[in-house]
Amino acid sequence: MNGNNRKLIILLIISAIKLVVGFAWAQSPRIHSHNDYIGKVPFWEAFNSHAGSIEADVILSEGKLMVAHEESSIKPEWTLSNVYLDPIRQAKTLGMLESHNFQLVVEIKTDAKKTLAVLEPELEKYKTLWYTETNPKGIKIVISGNKPPVQDYNQYPDYIFFDYQGLPQENLPLEKIAMCSYDFKNYSEWNGKGRMIEAQKQKVQAIIDEVHALGKPIRFWGSPDKKTAWRAFHAMGVDFINTDIPFLATDYLTKLPRNTYKxxxxxxxxxxxxxxxxxxxxxxxxxxxxxxxxxxxxxxxxxxxxxxxxxxxxxxxxxxxxxxxxxxxxxxxxxxxxxxxxxxxxxxxxxxxxxxxxxxxxxxxxxxxxxxxxxxxxxxxxxxxxxxxxxxxxxxxxxxxxxxxxxxxxxxxxxxxxxxxxxxxxxxxxxxxxxxxxxxxxxxxxxxxxxxxxxxxxxxxxxxxxxxxxxxxxxxxxxxxxxxxxxxxxxxxxxxxxxxxxxxxxxxxxxxxxxxxxxxxxxxxxxxxxxxxxxxxxxxxxxxxxxxxxxxxxxxxxxxxxxxxxxxxxxxxxxxxxxxxxxxxxxxxxxxxxxxxxxxxxxxxxxxx
Incomplete structure (x- = not known):
């Protein structure tokens, strides 16, 4: 066996190992596909990137749940069911959910109670897809944006969870909180270049540790969206790393363990x-x-x-x-x-x-x-x-x-x-x-x-x-x-x-x-x-x-x-x-x-x- 063949055989073995290791890494919920619907292929791009969290903004308009950031950008066919709920059901039918689990974050842009009143019966049509204690392999539905008061969380069905955005405190209905999210700019002015100022880093780390003490994952919105930031957030323990480019972010974080060596x-x-x-x-x-x-x-x-x-x-x-x-x-x-x-x-x-x-x-x-x-x-x-x-x-x-x-x-x-x-x-x-x-x-x-x-x-x-x-x-x-x-x-x-x-x-x-x-x-x-x-x-x-x-x-x-x-x-x-x-x-x-x-x-x- 000559040197070239020796190298080729070893390369094929290593490549196979990398594929398995990389795929396993990608299963962990590391990426939050922010404003996912703005991407070229809503839902599917984030899903194929193994995003652990997928976000869709929802506006209640004329009794329908429309996926859009504001009223002026509403497209008639872009309902929550067409763009997200039906594709999730299709993924389930094709057996694709067996190898990849994630949470669907519904960010409500209109009145919380009125929108939830329409959302509940819509979600009920797809009830077998959603996570509950009796369906642990289901998809978690997480309500973000405009939400009802914390004390009302338990009034909603067991498959509806919430994105808590207040400061960690006692007596929270933790069983209904899926994650905690915060505006990054309230903790740091870092733009993702170079490194975070140490004092600001300590402030960011403190809120991460507080949320983890509650046993909950954390996400920041408005955070820098580039490799340097992804690495920093990963190292600090951010559970859902906010990104508008899910494929690149997942690819980077998937390769990070083998790209780093001590x-x-x-x-x-x-x-x-x-x-x-x-x-x-x-x-x-x-x-x-x-x-x-x-x-x-x-x-x-x-x-x-x-x-x-x-x-x-x-x-x-x-x-x-x-x-x-x-x-x-x-x-x-x-x-x-x-x-x-x-x-x-x-x-x-x-x-x-x-x-x-x-x-x-x-x-x-x-x-x-x-x-x-x-x-x-x-x-x-x-x-x-x-x-x-x-x-x-x-x-x-x-x-x-x-x-x-x-x-x-x-x-x-x-x-x-x-x-x-x-x-x-x-x-x-x-x-x-x-x-x-x-x-x-x-x-x-x-x-x-x-x-x-x-x-x-x-x-x-x-x-x-x-x-x-x-x-x-x-x-x-x-x-x-x-x-x-x-x-x-x-x-x-x-x-x-x-x-x-x-x-x-x-x-x-x-x-x-x-x-x-x-x-x-x-x-x-x-x-x-x-x-x-x-x-x-x-x-x-x-x-x-x-x-x-x-x-x-x-x-x-x-x-x-x-x-x-x-x-x-x-x-x-x-x-x-x-x-x-x-x-x-x-x-x-x-x-x-x-x-x-x-x-x-x-x-x-x-x-x-």
């Missing part, structure tokens, strides 16, 4: 000496680290999750890299990796070939002419798109067997990664081609063989991500092996699962791999300080998911990522450089320039052998 353990960072940083030392060793899918948001999320400190963000020489492929504005990892490995733009899915399909030399092949040893380390399969760009030449990244065959006849001296199963029929050939296949990372670092290979034991993605030390240990072992060869070397290290986190819209996967990658970066930074003729370059092949970072709590190590895509994007990615001639990598340039800058330094200090 790291279990932060790691200490390495503080570099900077002694050789940007200096004109002869370049002997070149280490290229690729965070697959790693954009500014991914780095920012890792930074916040790790207490506002990363190894990566200690580096001072920074550039921005354009990632477009030859045939598309948005690259895939094959074309992106090939641009870094060969200095040539190519088509998506191509590995180590021109757009026409012609073979083009990669860094391991070019550098071998100058006496460099080379290696690749990845948290993906060795045949994955990014690592294979440094040894293979194929017109399709899915030609796994052909890519594996290319490994038999390549210039690499070392490989570390997953995917042993894909090489089962080539293990003997790998050894014949000179690779000593060892059983542990420690044996990689201690190997005296000319060439060494190590396949990390297969594991599911959760175990792989949780193994925070793998990439760091693999990088350390690779450095030990290559250093012992007493010749210049090139090493590529890939943190592949940042990309998977983006494809899955999983904050956990993205952040954990970002931190795993950063641990490996710290290992290399230490090596650069100990070997001042070394150049470290850290970049990405592309950004994945169009991620943004709307919320973080640095003290708690908690972040929320908002995903705008399940795919790659064409945004520029950052590049960080450290060590000899690191200053040459500042600026804005094409991804192909990384290869060319590396080769120019090699040509400056080395002669072909």
């Amino acid at each position: 790291v279990a353990k932060q790691h200490n960072i390495y503080y570099p000496t900077y002694q050789a940083d940007g200096q004109g030392n002869q370049v002997e060793n070149i280490i290229l680290m690729i965070g697959d899918g790693n954009g500014l948001t991914q780095i920012s999320a890792g930074l916040a999750a790790n207490g506002n400190k990363l190894n990566l963000t200690q580096l001072k020489n920074i550039g921005l890299v354009k990632t477009q492929s030859f045939d598309d504005f948005v690259t895939d990892s094959a074309a992106g990796g090939s641009a870094l490995a060969t200095g040539n733009k190519t088509n998506n899915r191509h590995i180590g070939v021109t757009p026409e399909g012609n073979r083009v030399e990669n860094l391991s092949e070019v550098l071998a002419k100058y006496g460099f040893a080379s290696g690749v380390v990845t948290s993906d399969e060795v045949s994955g798109a990014t690592p294979s760009a440094f040894y293979a030449h194929q017109t399709d990244r899915n030609k796994t067997d052909e890519i594996n065959t290319d490994l038999l006849d390549c210039k690499l001296d070392l490989f570390i990664g997953y995917g042993k199963q894909a090489f089962q029929d080539k293990l003997d050939s790998l050894e014949t081609s000179g690779f000593d296949l060892v059983e542990s990372l420690k044996k990689v670092g201690k190997s005296k063989s000319e060439r060494v290979g190590y396949f990390q034991p297969e594991s599911n993605i959760s175990e792989s991500i949780a193994n925070s030390s793998y990439l760091q240990e693999a990088t350390s072992s690779a450095l030990s092996f290559l250093s012992a060869k007493k010749q210049p070397f090139f090493l590529m290290v890939e943190g592949s699962n940042i990309d998977l986190g983006g494809h899955w819209n999983s904050t956990k996967v993205m952040v954990e791999e970002e931190l795993n990658f950063d641990r490996a970066i710290g290992e290399v930074m230490r090596y650069v300080d100990e070997h001042p003729n070394t150049l470290l370059i850290v970049t990405a092949d592309h950004e994945t998911s169009g991620a943004s970072l709307p919320y973080a709590n640095v003290e708690k190590g908690e972040v929320e990522i908002d995903f705008h895509s399940y795919d790659h994007t064409g945004t520029m990615v950052p590049l960080f450089a450290y060590g000899a001639h690191a200053n040459l990598f500042c600026g804005v340039y094409e991804n192909t320039a990384v290869f060319k800058k590396i080769i120019s330094l090699v040509e400056k200090y080395h002669q072909p052998k």
Whole structure:
């Protein structure tokens, strides 16, 4: 099974889990569809958004219950029965109420007693739909707006409840109160941007706590209606979050649990000496680290999750890299990796070939002419798109067997990664081609063989991500092996699962791999300080998911990522450089320039052998 198929299978499993978890979350009554009838599809849009509360304004006009905000906007056919009661009965007939329960809030705009006198017999026609103690799966009817005095609530049928809007007090007929609602502007002037002033927040929280002490849910009207506000109200315990855009609000709150992640353990960072940083030392060793899918948001999320400190963000020489492929504005990892490995733009899915399909030399092949040893380390399969760009030449990244065959006849001296199963029929050939296949990372670092290979034991993605030390240990072992060869070397290290986190819209996967990658970066930074003729370059092949970072709590190590895509994007990615001639990598340039800058330094200090 190649790297792409492995990712696809895991993606399908995770997607199924997300669907179940997300649907379960959506069942909880979190959304109040305010003035629902104003929407393009009254009732059904809110119902399909799993709103827990749906509001319809009602005007008694000429003996009929009309759904409208004021007399002037009345439409002849828009009666309460036509727009709400009949659709609810239809939903019941279709069996749709079994999986979703909600309350219907009838906001009376005309005289309470007169309107209720007409409403009662109308509701009686649909009596089997409504909630009572003997029909606990029914829909709650909640009267809001103009209401009779509190002391009269018990005079109404057992299926009619009320929206209480006074201050919490003793001796309320709690059995007839469905929820408590308040004008948000009486407690705060917050418009939903930034955060609430603390004093106002405390005032809002106080009324929430008072209502909850009564055992009742709470809603605010006139509250800001945007993601920042939805998150804040959710965190404060608002039971029905007021919104005029129920689908977006439900979608956001449904995804919020998996879009928010708190790291279990932060790691200490390495503080570099900077002694050789940007200096004109002869370049002997070149280490290229690729965070697959790693954009500014991914780095920012890792930074916040790790207490506002990363190894990566200690580096001072920074550039921005354009990632477009030859045939598309948005690259895939094959074309992106090939641009870094060969200095040539190519088509998506191509590995180590021109757009026409012609073979083009990669860094391991070019550098071998100058006496460099080379290696690749990845948290993906060795045949994955990014690592294979440094040894293979194929017109399709899915030609796994052909890519594996290319490994038999390549210039690499070392490989570390997953995917042993894909090489089962080539293990003997790998050894014949000179690779000593060892059983542990420690044996990689201690190997005296000319060439060494190590396949990390297969594991599911959760175990792989949780193994925070793998990439760091693999990088350390690779450095030990290559250093012992007493010749210049090139090493590529890939943190592949940042990309998977983006494809899955999983904050956990993205952040954990970002931190795993950063641990490996710290290992290399230490090596650069100990070997001042070394150049470290850290970049990405592309950004994945169009991620943004709307919320973080640095003290708690908690972040929320908002995903705008399940795919790659064409945004520029950052590049960080450290060590000899690191200053040459500042600026804005094409991804192909990384290869060319590396080769120019090699040509400056080395002669072909």
